[in-house]
Amino acid sequence: MKLWQRIFLSSLCLIIVAVNVISIVLLNNSHKLIIEREQSHAIKEYEYFAASFANSAVYERLRSEKIILSEAEINQIGSSIVSSRPNGQPAAVYTYDKEVIALSNLPELFSLTEFNRFIAGINMTADSYSIRVFNCAGVRYMAVCSTLRVEDKVYLLMTASDVSEIYTLRDRQTDFIRKVGIISAAVISLILLVTVILLLRPLSRLNTYTKAIAGGNYKIRIRKKGSREFRELADNMNIMADSIQSNAARLEKIAEDRQTFIANLAHEMKTPLTSILGFADLLRIKKNVSDRERVEYAGTIVEETKRLRSLSGKLMELIALGGTETEKKPVSIPEMIKDTESALTPILQKNSVSLSAWSEDIMISADEELFKSLLYNIIENAVKASAIGQEINIRAGMSDGNVVIAVTDHGIGMSPEDAKKVFEPFYMVDKSRSRKAGGAGLGLALCVKIAELHNAILTIDSKLGEGTTVYIIISGEERL
Amino acid sequence: MINILIIEDDRNIAKMIKATLSIVNYNGTCCYDGKSGVHEAMKGMYDLILLDIMLPEMNGFEVMDAIKNCGTPVIFLTAMQDVADKVKGLRLGAEDYIVKPFEALELLARIDVVLRRSNKTQNIITYGTLSVDISSHIITDSGVPVQLTPKEFDVIVYFLQHQDIAVSRERLLSNIWGYEFEGESRTVDIHVQQVRRKLGLKDKLITIPKLGYRLESQDKT
Numbered sequence: 001m002k003l004w005q006r007i008f009l010s011s012l013c014l015i016i017v018a019v020n021v022i023s024i025v026l027l028n029n030s031h032k033l034i035i036e037r038e039q040s041h042a043i044k045e046y047e048y049f050a051a052s053f054a055n056s057a058v059y060e061r062l063r064s065e066k067i068i069l070s071e072a073e074i075n076q077i078g079s080s081i082v083s084s085r086p087n088g089q090p091a092a093v094y095t096y097d098k099e100v101i102a103l104s105n106l107p108e109l110f111s112l113t114e115f116n117r118f119i120a121g122i123n124m125t126a127d128s129y130s131i132r133v134f135n136c137a138g139v140r141y142m143a144v145c146s147t148l149r150v151e152d153k154v155y156l157l158m159t160a161s162d163v164s165e166i167y168t169l170r171d172r173q174t175d176f177i178r179k180v181g182i183i184s185a186a187v188i189s190l191i192l193l194v195t196v197i198l199l200l201r202p203l204s205r206l207n208t209y210t211k212a213i214a215g216g217n218y219k220i221r222i223r224k225k226g227s228r229e230f231r232e233l234a235d236n237m238n239i240m241a242d243s244i245q246s247n248a249a250r251l252e253k254i255a256e257d258r259q260t261f262i263a264n265l266a267h268e269m270k271t272p273l274t275s276i277l278g279f280a281d282l283l284r285i286k287k288n289v290s291d292r293e294r295v296e297y298a299g300t301i302v303e304e305t306k307r308l309r310s311l312s313g314k315l316m317e318l319i320a321l322g323g324t325e326t327e328k329k330p331v332s333i334p335e336m337i338k339d340t341e342s343a344l345t346p347i348l349q350k351n352s353v354s355l356s357a358w359s360e361d362i363m364i365s366a367d368e369e370l371f372k373s374l375l376y377n378i379i380e381n382a383v384k385a386s387a388i389g390q391e392i393n394i395r396a397g398m399s400d401g402n403v404v405i406a407v408t409d410h411g412i413g414m415s416p417e418d419a420k421k422v423f424e425p426f427y428m429v430d431k432s433r434s435r436k437a438g439g440a441g442l443g444l445a446l447c448v449k450i451a452e453l454h455n456a457i458l459t460i461d462s463k464l465g466e467g468t469t470v471y472i473i474i475s476g477e478e479r480l
Numbered sequence: 481m482i483n484i485l486i487i488e489d490d491r492n493i494a495k496m497i498k499a500t501l502s503i504v505n506y507n508g509t510c511c512y513d514g515k516s517g518v519h520e521a522m523k524g525m526y527d528l529i530l531l532d533i534m535l536p537e538m539n540g541f542e543v544m545d546a547i548k549n550c551g552t553p554v555i556f557l558t559a560m561q562d563v564a565d566k567v568k569g570l571r572l573g574a575e576d577y578i579v580k581p582f583e584a585l586e587l588l589a590r591i592d593v594v595l596r597r598s599n600k601t602q603n604i605i606t607y608g609t610l611s612v613d614i615s616s617h618i619i620t621d622s623g624v625p626v627q628l629t630p631k632e633f634d635v636i637v638y639f640l641q642h643q644d645i646a647v648s649r650e651r652l653l654s655n656i657w658g659y660e661f662e663g664e665s666r667t668v669d670i671h672v673q674q675v676r677r678k679l680g681l682k683d684k685l686i687t688i689p690k691l692g693y694r695l696e697s698q699d700k701t
Binding site for chain 2: 263266267270271272273274275276277278279281282284285286287288293296297300303304
């Protein structure tokens with residue numbers, strides 16, 4: 001069963017039961033009060049009847065100047081008293097032995113056996129009343145019965161009055177309450193239903209929203225509505241969706257990068273393989289291969305094999321970087337630049353490019369070999385971009401609390417589009433030029449990895465035809 | 481003379497394709513980017529275009545789109561093995577699709593199929609006293625018809641189209657029988673022996689140890 005149905009049905013049951021119990025209790029209470037009032041009224045009436053019987057007997061005795069009235073005379077008095085009851089209300093006089101002396105207006109269907117039982121219940125010695133309600137042919141009578149001593153004889157007297165009205169009133173009230181109960185239950189249930197549904201509506205909204213998130217739609221956010229608990233829940237769910245979305249996006253980006261990396265790697269491997277396989281196959285199947293052709297074919301095979309070797313070397317470096325822990329120790333930036341410079345001397349001389357370096361005396365915590373290879377790669381790129389006779393400038397110093405090393409060349413530069421992509425693996429600004437120089441397009445990707453390990457970032461600033469500056473920005477925390 | 485345009489940005493691959501084409505006497509012209517490739521193709525003097533997909537500036541699909549009106553058949557060359565790319569290339573109207581890296585003879589075989597489809601190969605090949613009519617499946621030696629089984633006919637035609645090239649048994653199997661299965665290479669040997677005997681090519685169709693067979697060209701002897 002659904003939550004709203006449960007809440008609705010249980011509240012409805014409770015309300016209906018409570019209303020009914022209260023009205024029944026109230027009704028019974030008021031009915032009892034009326035009955036009590038009617039009883040005291042009936043007793044008064046009885047007393048009046050009994051007194052008039054006794055008085056009549058005394059008066060008759062005095063009038064006839066007898067000492068004792070005969071039984072017939074008393075019977076006579078009884079009959080006249082009984083018949084003079086106001087409004088024709090029933091009354092009766094019996095002897096002590098329960099023989100009827102006088103009787104008036106008693107309905108014919110007055111059940112005798114029941115009456116006898118009533119009479120039998122009367123304590124004949126005590127001066128008490130017995131009160132009872134009889135149902136007779138649809139009319140209810142309240143009967144009061146007691147004993148009376150007249151002229152040394154005990155008589156049994158009874159008066160009865162019609163109390164049907166009280167019971168009809170009660171029945172009418174019960175009926176009325178039932179009707180009111182049904183109508184109010186209907187109204188209450190309607191109001192309750194609307195309230196419950198309105199209160200629980202945010203829950204179903206949250207539910208559809210959660211389903212949507214589960215279904216992979218991480219973009220949607222729920223509106224904050226409803227009671228405080230629901231607003232809080234909506235808030236937390238939105239926070240959850242935020243983190244799911246950012247995580248999913250991050251994972252997607254990683255998967256996408258990896259996919260691109262593999263596709264590029266496959267392409268970079270297949271290109272030299274195509275030349276190698278093609279030329280090797282030609283050497284194998286051709287009947288006559290001239291010396292010139294042989295040198296050309298085999299030369300290309302060697303060249304392309306070297307390209308593959310460089311690619312696999314760089315790949316191994318990348319993989320190794322991903323797995324190893326760096327061994328950081330205090331190193332001096334000016335010294336590292338000097339070391340890198342001397343390592344680059346052959347390349348600098350070959351390309352007739354000069355290098356000028358200036359550095360503040362800064363010590364940082366770094367893996368010396370890795371950091372030197374980062375510098376080496378970046379300066380080597382600068383050399384490749386430079387023309388004969390140009391100069392490369394290296395400056396290192398503090399800026400905004402960070403350690404910054406800038407490598408500037410005045411070479412060919414590149415377009416903003418190229419500058420944006422240049423850190424991507426396998427991206428080469430000029431493919432044929434880069435490949436001739438033995439590049440695999442992985443150098444800067446390696447640099448980015450090394451920079452990451454040193455809490456540093458790389459940025460590039462380049463203008464086509466004017467030159468390029470690469471900045472290595474190392475977080476100030478690494479400074480010693 | 482068959483003229484083939486090679487649009488390929490890697491110079492070594494372009495050079496290799498050109499050299500491969502030269503062994504069957506096809507003339508190859510190289511373009512190293514999409515734009516000049518389109519410009520060259522528009523001249524309309526080519527029988528076939530070999531088109532790389534990963535090209536700088538203008539990729540192979542864009543080139544294909546630009547040149548499809550000149551009616552020259554196109555074979556895509558690509559390092560990508562993606563089925564989606566293959567479908568895209570073929571839907572754009574390419575005749576075939578070769579995945580890098582490829583063997584020289586595979587390239588030639590694919591080119592042959594496309595050229596034959598566009599009726600650009602010779603239908604009659606002569607070799608010494610032999611004359612072979614490929615379309616009517618008739619072979620005559622000095623005007624006298626020679627009876628060959630269909631497979632034997634295919635074998636001699638393949639050798640005639642690839643003179644002076646060492647052809648492996650596997651290559652013959654996959655080109656003529658249509659499957660690659662080393663255990664069946666005896667089938668190849670039997671057919672080659674039959675062809676040799678029936679056409680008197682004992683000195684010309686020679687066995688190359690560990691590799692296969694080669695039909696020596698006529699003019700060099």
